[in-house]
Amino acid sequence: MSDSKDLLTGLNPDDSPIDGEYFDPLTGEVVSSDFIESLRLARANKSQSSSQEAPVYTFYINGISTTSEDYDRTIPLIDNLLKEAGINSKVNQKTYNKSGKPRKINFDLAQSIIQGVTPGSDREGNKFTRSVIKKIEHLDKKERRSAKQECEERPKPKFLIVAHSQGNFFAEDVFNGLDDNIKKRTKILAISPFTNYRGINFDNFDYLLRKDDFPNRLKKTPGIAIPKNKSNLPQWPGKPIASKFPGDINSHNIENYLDTNKYRQGNSKDKLVEESFKDAVEKIKELLKPDSGSYKPDCEPYIKIKGPKTIEAFKNGTFTVSWYNPEKNASAVQISGFQGLTIGAEMVSIPEDKLERGSFQFQAHNTDFFGSYDSEATFDASLLTSPSFFWGTRVMESDPDATVKLLGAGEGLGNIPAQAVPVEQNGELWVKWL
Numbered sequence: 450m451s452d453s454k455d456l457l458t459g460l461n462p463d464d465s466p467i468d469g470e471y472f473d474p475l476t477g478e479v480v481s482s483d484f485i486e487s488l489r490l491a492r493a494n495k496s497q498s499s500s501q502e503a504p505v506y507t508f509y510i511n512g513i514s515t516t517s518e519d520y521d522r523t524i525p526l527i528d529n530l531l532k533e534a535g536i537n538s539k540v541n542q543k544t545y546n547k548s549g550k551p552r553k554i555n556f557d558l559a560q561s562i563i564q565g566v567t568p569g570s571d572r573e574g575n576k577f578t579r580s581v582i583k584k585i586e587h588l589d590k591k592e593r594r595s596a597k598q599e600c601e602e603r604p605k606p607k608f609l610i611v612a613h614s615q616g617n618f619f620a621e622d623v624f625n626g627l628d629d630n631i632k633k634r635t636k637i638l639a640i641s642p643f644t645n646y647r648g649i650n651f652d653n654f655d656y657l658l659r660k661d662d663f664p665n666r667l668k669k670t671p672g673i674a675i676p677k678n679k680s681n682l683p684q685w686p687g688k689p690i691a692s693k694f695p696g697d698i699n700s701h702n703i704e705n706y707l708d709t710n711k712y713r714q715g716n717s718k719d720k721l722v723e724e725s726f727k728d729a730v731e732k733i734k735e736l737l738k739p740d741s742g743s744y745k746p747d748c749e750p751y752i753k754i755k756g757p758k759t760i761e762a763f764k765n766g767t768f769t770v771s772w773y774n775p776e777k778n779a780s781a782v783q784i785s786g787f788q789g790l791t792i793g794a795e796m797v798s799i800p801e802d803k804l805e806r807g808s809f810q811f812q813a814h815n816t817d818f819f820g821s822y823d824s825e826a827t828f829d830a831s832l833l834t835s836p837s838f839f840w841g842t843r844v845m846e847s848d849p850d851a852t853v854k855l856l857g858a859g860e861g862l863g864n865i866p867a868q869a870v871p872v873e874q875n876g877e878l879w880v881k882w883l
Contacts, residue, residue: 512614600748779832
């Protein structure tokens with residue numbers, strides 16, 4: 450059974466409201482929802498920060514001689530890095546830089562030289578770069594469109610590119626090909642970069658590079674440059690084969706930058722990986738810290754209900770009511786048009802922090818006792834801007850989990866509609882009659 454409870458009825462999705470606990474055994478009337486629980490939820494929501502976190506979309510671009518299997522095995526390292534940094538993101542879409550590994554001549558190496566010496570002249574590389582740019586632009590457009598459709602101010606998304614080795618050439622080209630508005634929200638973590646990201650501000654990228662890694666040893670080679678012209682991590686244990694080739698392949702591997710489970714805990718290699726991993730975590734935190742701004746759509750006031758079109762006999766359906774009311778002049782939401790269906794309450798008060806915009810969920814039950822027929826869920830919702838206050842009944846909170854049963858309609862005041870909402874006044878819980 451689901452732990453998610455209906456805000457109005459206090460029911461779980463699988464519960465039937467046709468129950469003695471929710472019906473008055475004497476009158477047969479539906480007992481109002483658990484107002485204390487509803488108010489507790491409202492208080493909890495009010496205490497939470499209304500600010501949303503900007504969504505982060507992460508891309509990983511691999512280096513040379515990487516098979517698709519190698520790429521897939523590396524993705525969990527990037528995901529773990531994001532998790533450790535407290536970033537709610539994973540590698541969203543594959544941006545695999547096809548490897549030249551199976552070929553007799555390593556195409557990746559030749560491609561890297563072309564990218565370094567004559568940027569923009571590599572046909573295959575340009576095609577890959579454009580594909581990544583399109584992915585980023587599509588995601589940004591999707592977020593902007595969603596904010597407009599929901600008529601809701603939302604933070605603009607951030608984009609993180611984690612690039613390794615040759616992948617940094619692509620990351621640099623992708624960044625330079627983006628619209629200026631998206632550039633501000635795009636960050637790059639460069640691991641073992643062969644480029645210094647010339648012209649890109651350090652607010653938008655940072656790097657990890659070992660002293661004995663290839664880029665640092667080859668930095669004087671034409672077409673190769675590294676950020677700040679220096680490494681920022683110590684060299685890998687052992688002697689690099691500098692006499693035959695300038696660099697240590699073990700130092701260059703991305704696993705030896707990020708895989709903290711690869712070596713026995715406490716040995717020299719493990720300590721180096723731990724150091725570079727922690728460094729990467731802090732760099733990502735700093736890169737993604739700046740505010741990304743927000744989409745502020747120009748919207749008209751609305752109230753709408755989303756949910757199933759029909760409900761099977763003796764089944765429940767879950768519905769979401771949402772509204773946008775810039776005038777903030779409504780105090781309650783009224784639900785109507787539920788012929789053949791039972792809901793826990795027809796009216797819900799609007800908390801002060803939700804006067805402009807808010808939402809809640811409720812469940813409806815198909816109470817068809819005459820045959821197994823589906824019922825159309827044709828609900829209407831409206832904002833009540835001036836409900837009359839007739840009477841107030843203070844609720845004692847001796848048992849916060851108890852279901853509050855409303856007093857009889859019109860008690861002491863004649864024929865008053867049996868409609869009420871929970872309100873808080875001076876720290877006390879009251880049942881407000883409308």
